[in-house]
Amino acid sequence: MTMELRHLRAFLAIAEEGTITRAAARLHIGQPALSRTLRQLEGHLGVRLVDRSTHHLELTAAGRRFGDKAAAALAAVETAFDPNSLAALPLRLGHPWAALGDLTVPLLRRWDAEYPEVPLELRRVDDRTAGLTRGKVDAALLRGEVTAPGLVTELLLEEERVAVVPADSSLAERGSLTLADLTEWPIALNTVAGTTTLDLWPAAVRPTTTIEVVNTDEWLTAIAVGRAVGISTTATPRLHTHPTIAYRPLTDAPPVPLFLAWRRGTPAHPALPQLLRLAREVATAPSP
Structure with a gap:
């Protein structure tokens, strides 16, 4: 059977959500259809990707390795088909809620002052990785444990x-x-x-x-x-x-850790190192 992008999306949704039920709801498909798609992918690869022996699904070692590749591949496809990718490249910073808290404005103001040639777009995306694994953003501010495959994280601070x-x-x-x-x-x-x-x-x-x-x-x-x-x-x-x-x-x-996250294995936005530096500086600056 020919593998399609839906197989990658299905696997990543299962990996991120931890259950077939939540993954199916996120993808707007039935649970039986999602289970069949996972079995097709495992059959094609010849390995078990997900351990189904517990109520909360866990990735196998092969699943974790494949997750990094799947996230990178899907992000690359999303970027390639993005009509805005052929124009000037803004740096897209995602968050599911609260961004950097009261440090959000200082970060954006410092960015505009130091890198006016590169727009920094703050985007709220209502999913666990703020659109990062789907290629909708270049980096994301994420709270709590980050378990999605294919991501690199750096701890910025902890919030009470x-x-x-x-x-x-x-x-x-x-x-x-x-x-x-x-x-x-x-x-x-x-x-x-x-x-x-x-x-x-x-x-x-x-x-x-x-x-x-x-x-x-x-x-x-x-x-x-x-x-x-x-x-x-x-x-x-x-x-x-x-x-x-x-x-x-x-x-x-x-407390809750706050991370800056980005994708592993795909070409990063050229301004990502500058964002990481500024985020570190803003997060560790003494309170006024």
Whole structure:
């Protein structure tokens, strides 16, 4: 059977999402069709790419090696067919939410001052790698564990977590909160690009109700109207203020790492080294 781009897209979606169910929803196809596509790819390569022995799918060693190649190949194809690729090349910086927090504007201003000949485009893309594995951006600001194959990451900083609660709730009356304080409320979970899962709580105090959303706007709305509470990082209150939402320090949750990521094995944008240098400098500069 002839292999097609859909086989690469199917494998990368499975690798990034960790389950056939979420990958099928992302690709807008049925689960049986996606499973068949994976079997076709494995049959063509003659190796098992995905270990299906657990509820959460894991890549085999061969799968991890193939993932790097598949991500590079698909990104190269996306770039080749991009009608803008024949014009002046902007540097596309993706993010699924919050970008670089309150350091976003300083980064963009410094870039414009130092490299005015290269446009730096900030793009919000609602998926786990902010469009990086699909060739939609040249680099991305990603929070939490980065497991997508074919990516190189550099840690820029770590952000403390905050509880996000309705402003008229009793939780907003407190100066700080703990994970246990939130368990009686439904928890809003961004299943596409969020860093919060129920594994954040100890098993003895784990919430029993969740509301799943697919982007930051839906997440904020669920909290603002009082349907749920959420957990984010200190980047969010600096970018999203609203009279019906309150942010409180969360004292017993670990910080969230923020990475700059780019693709391995494909020609990088020529200005990527400059972006990496500026991002490091902005992230480590003393607070004013």
